[in-house]
Amino acid sequence: MILHARHYATGRPVAVTVEGGRITAVAGSDQNPLRWIAPAFFDPQINGCLGISFNSPALTPERVRAVVDVCRTHGIGAFCPTLVTADFDALRHGFATLTRAIDADAELARRVPCFHLEGPYLSGEDGPRGAHPKEHIRDPDWVEFLRWQDAAGGRIRMVTVAPERAGACAFIEKLTAAGVVVAIGHTGATRSQIQDAVTAGARTSTHLGNGCHAVLPRHDNYVWEQLACDDLHASVITDGHHLPAALVKCIYRVKTARRLLLTCDASSLAGLPAGTYREWGTDLEVLPSGKVVVPGTPFLAGSGHFTDVCVANVVRMAGAPLADAIDMASARPRHLLGLPVTTITVGQPADLVLFDWEPDGDVRVREVL
Template sequence: MELLLRHGKVYQNHGFAEKDVWIKDGKIVKVGENLDALPGIGSEAKILDVSGLSVIPGLIDIHTHGAVGVDVNSAQAEDFEKICRFQASQGVTGWQASILTDTREQTLWAIGEYRRWKQLPHEGATLLGIHLEGPFLAKEYKGAMPEHLLKTPDLKLLKEYQEAAGGDIRYITVSPEVEGVVEAIPEIKKLGMAVAIGHSGADYETARRAIANGAASATHVGNAMRLLHQHEPAIFGAVLEDQNVYAEMICDGRHLHPGTVRLILKAKGVEHAVAITDSIMAAGLPDGFYHLGVNEVVVKDGDAKLVSDGTRAGSTLTAVRAIQNLVKFTGKSLAEVVPLMTENPAKLIGIYDRTGSIAPEKDADLTIIDENLEVVYTIARGNCCYPQSK
């Protein structure tokens, strides 16, 4: 498919300028002015006038457990495809399936369904790979994790998972204070996974050692995490201080107060923050009873909590709402917050060479939004177009 986007406000180099974007065979060919006059653009090219609209890199959600009635842990390949189509309606061109801590058998089953999804005819956002949230996590900060399945590092098991995934486990969350985790981080990285620290009550020194050993990110900072104290900065303080580690943020107004979002961004800068949804199967659906892995969840007024004890369990947030909230909470411009769900997550999980910005030879992953920051079109790997679901 060949497509020419004309007269859009195109996001490049952290700013907007009116330009055209030429797309062919799923790739961006050229970005510039008056491209329709260039030789080489085929007569069959579809021309889409996006005057007055903002063209940004496709949104990337690296931490989500499901949507539209599908839970990642129990999803079949065809169910992953449902999430892909929904994600595209929300401006997402790429997402990671976050597998909540589960049994070895169920985790391998979920990984197998991911591999089967890769063989299916596909529409919508691309499933980029897998995020393992656990099982090497602290019981005291388990959140929605089943406590009896948490364990100390097992590199043999992790290698089995990665081999089953064909190398597509890109990201894993671990707790630094769990015995053996800090020492295991370099070996986990050798398996091809970016390491995030979270679900943790680690003290400052232990968290610093984890970062020094190669932890690249922190999972939903401020949630399921020991918080800052003036005498003991803890993991929260270590993450805020260190510019070598990214900070995930759930910007739904529930998990983090808007003032906390502003504080994190002041500490990290927009270069080292990543917006996530941490969404569950209830995203895109009304209030009611759902599940998250092995847990029963009730959603009331859009707020997801465990039935058992009221612990908050993921969110019903969508990616485009996260971007809208970032602008609302911080007063920053769209140009300033775009990297939090494009460039930064792409760099974190090692795919920035092919997506995350608008540049020639990169995948044609684009989100087109209006002045109210609502999705008008999503273009995923050159496939146009996925309008927003109402």
Template sequence: MTVRVNGKVVTPSGVIRQGCVEVRGGRISAVAEYPAVRDGHWVVPGFVDMHTHGGGGHTFTTGDADQARAAAAFHLRHGTTSLLASLVSAPFDLMRSATTAFAPLVSDGVLAGIHFEGPYLSAARCGAQNPEFLRDPSTDELDELIKLGDGSVRMVTLAPERPGALEAIGVLTRHGVVAAVGHTDATYEQTVAAVAAGANVGTHLFNGMRPVHHREPGPVVALLTAPNVVCELVADGVHLHQGTLTFATGTAGPERCALITDAMAAAGMPDGEYELGGQAVTVTDGEARLARDGAIAGSTLTMDAALRNAVAAGVPVPDAVRMVSTTPALAIGLGAEVGALQPGLRADLVVLDDDLRVVRVMRGGDWIE
């Protein structure tokens, strides 16, 4: 059966104002102009969230498969058709058990992979990461996790100034795992060395990083100016000022900036008390902060809201769509399967109204009800 979705179709080359996406057998079979359309809804590729810790009252950080399924289902309703399950710094036993629990979900397509944000991070820039679990990178640990995951471990965030970090980046890149720089007090030179070793993602740029100084540009400038690095940006109005968001986008371009949620379990839930990596989190007016010191503790963001916020900040719709779909898909090695409205790719798409709010979501050719 062939399904046709009509509207203002956003493709990698621009917007087809009177367009149609044709779907057959779970794949996009054609994308073309369709003159019969008159200013319909926006039709955009399914969102790809490469950094999220949970949502809808459910978390990825405990390594519980049922929680992971529920969190992924919550984000799917907000248009996220592919996501990495992000864990936070934890003992190695939890990292192993989470890998074992999540690998079948990756095989089943519920998750696009696993992201370990830590524990190889800077104590000085740990943010909401639990300092009790921080340690130097271990190639033995990484080798074991990669083998155990059998392709499900897709990204690891580490601080390049920690002893053994460059060797760890080498292990990750040799196995096709994305090495990301984050929660770091590295100098500019140390960050450049990490990029030269194979790191190609900046984890939530600006946040959890040594700030820019005119005599020590630090990791932010090194990552923004590296032509092969994709920079994550949290467009929730808390992590970044709108001016910072548009500055980064203007500097690196939408092809190197990926919007993420960095969401925790409280996304889509009422204000109140929550938990992240064994630490108490208080959510007030949708803003998540550690109870002990007020550090930002992830977000309550969804990808559709991130898209709206970026557009409200001045990012053109086609660029913002690239930042929530195409760029993150390419960054984590999924670009041949998802992330754009192109023939041959999986039929993941989101229909948005003129206020960029979700009307309908399709994943693999099936509408999500």
């Protein structure tokens, strides 16, 4: 199979030969294709879609596959299934079901190589807590985490923690020693608490600028502190609802494409029509725009969009080159998580996305190989 397309990093027409699932040749093309080619997206935070939640007691391997198939249509070649704050049994069921699904399906295992635990060790305050159910928010518990990690077959590779929780720094040290990437998120931490978390091993921030109080001190606050920390990567949700363009531009310019990850943070309601739904033990509303909110509040509850939307938006919002946008949605999260980084070079797996795109336009996925 020979794929003629414009290379995402150069804009030049290339002919990419694929045989047996790998790239066997890359050469210039004498065709003038309109479509583009890039490494498939990797999203570090997807909670589900189309009414399927990885937290749900009704989760089955078939439903895991359904989410993977929907994500594929949006250019997402692989992602971290993300489980959010819940009681112990709900989280154990989610991780055990994911593990059962991928143990039985090698292709599925390639699409979901590791998991993200977002909670329950988060701030209990309104604002930073977001839509996480308050009754299940709690302090870190290493023994509890190990039981989840056992159910996950050792695949929990990222954990989001609020550094102000009692015992958080010791917990972060243990996670780091175990090879788990620690993210700071859903936090109301002080400057010193964030600094202590970084010293303990925290390496990134979960959806920086979201999961915050509605009003913050203008200078001394946890958003600025994480933004200024050169030892922290950060993920951002560029779905057009979670962050204004000016803030996306500032975060991009400070962190740069080397330390920034794009995530859609797709909730279980992503892809559903407008309406009110029951999820995570509370009512949530999908607005006609696709925005997902806690009814009657300004608080967002995940996203109704996918990574393809985020890639196009970061170009529009931050003025990022397409090459940076793609790398932030593919190479950067893989590198942070210690996973192989896909490139369009001979010998690499053909983990590729073909898409249509014009400057300031949408990314329209044609195919994921």
